[in-house]
Amino acid sequence: MRYEKGRKDASRSRIMEVAADHFRGDGIAATGLASIMSDAGLTNGAFYPHFQSKAALVRECVAAALEGQSGQIAEALASGGLTMAIDAYLSAAHRDNPEKGCASAALLPEIAREPSETRQVYTERFMTLVRQVSAALPQQTSNPEGIALGVFATLIGALQLARAVDGTELSDRILAAGADAARTLIQR
Numbered sequence: 001m002r003y004e005k006g007r008k009d010a011s012r013s014r015i016m017e018v019a020a021d022h023f024r025g026d027g028i029a030a031t032g033l034a035s036i037m038s039d040a041g042l043t044n045g046a047f048y049p050h051f052q053s054k055a056a057l058v059r060e061c062v063a064a065a066l067e068g069q070s071g072q073i074a075e076a077l078a079s080g081g082l083t084m085a086i087d088a089y090l091s092a093a094h095r096d097n098p099e100k101g102c103a104s105a106a107l108l109p110e111i112a113r114e115p116s117e118t119r120q121v122y123t124e125r126f127m128t129l130v131r132q133v134s135a136a137l138p139q140q141t142s143n144p145e146g147i148a149l150g151v152f153a154t155l156i157g158a159l160q161l162a163r164a165v166d167g168t169e170l171s172d173r174i175l176a177a178g179a180d181a182a183r184t185l186i187q188r
Contacts, residue, residue: 058118069129
């Protein structure tokens with residue numbers, strides 16, 4: 001049976017969209033291919049024409065998530081600079097919606113256990129984000145890449161802590177403290 005042109009691409013995009021939400025919301029290890037395919041409205045057998053393995057799907061989802069984050073950073077930098085990007089990242093909305101948020105904050109411990117190909121893709125895309133932020137720092141900043149790395153470490157760590165603690169009051173304080181620390185870094 002022949003399908004209309006573009007159906008395979010649409011199915012692949014749908015699988016990646018559903019998988020990315022599941023990976024960020026539930027974790028890579030806790031997400032099975034059967035649930036991804038069911039939620040994508042496809043059969044389990046439809047997976048393999050698109051991806052060789054779950055690891056390949058994870059790698060592509062991580063790459064796509066970080067490329068999307070690069071676009072979000074570019075928009076925030078263009079409209080409000082680094083301060084706006086920091087505030088958007090450490091917001092209650094971002095904290096409360098991990099399935100649509102930063103793949104790093106949601107998945108770093110699991111990415112560290114992925115095959116080297118996935119970690120290499122992650123490293124390349126992450127360094128693109130670092131270069132974006134370092135380029136947005138004031139020209140007189142000494143060691144802009146080091147500052148950008150510190151900003152990401154602060155943002156990701158603060159978001160992970162804010163998601164982990166019990167109670168929104170403490171969580172809100174962690175987000176605010178992380179934003180203050182990141183703003184201090186970019187003014188060095």
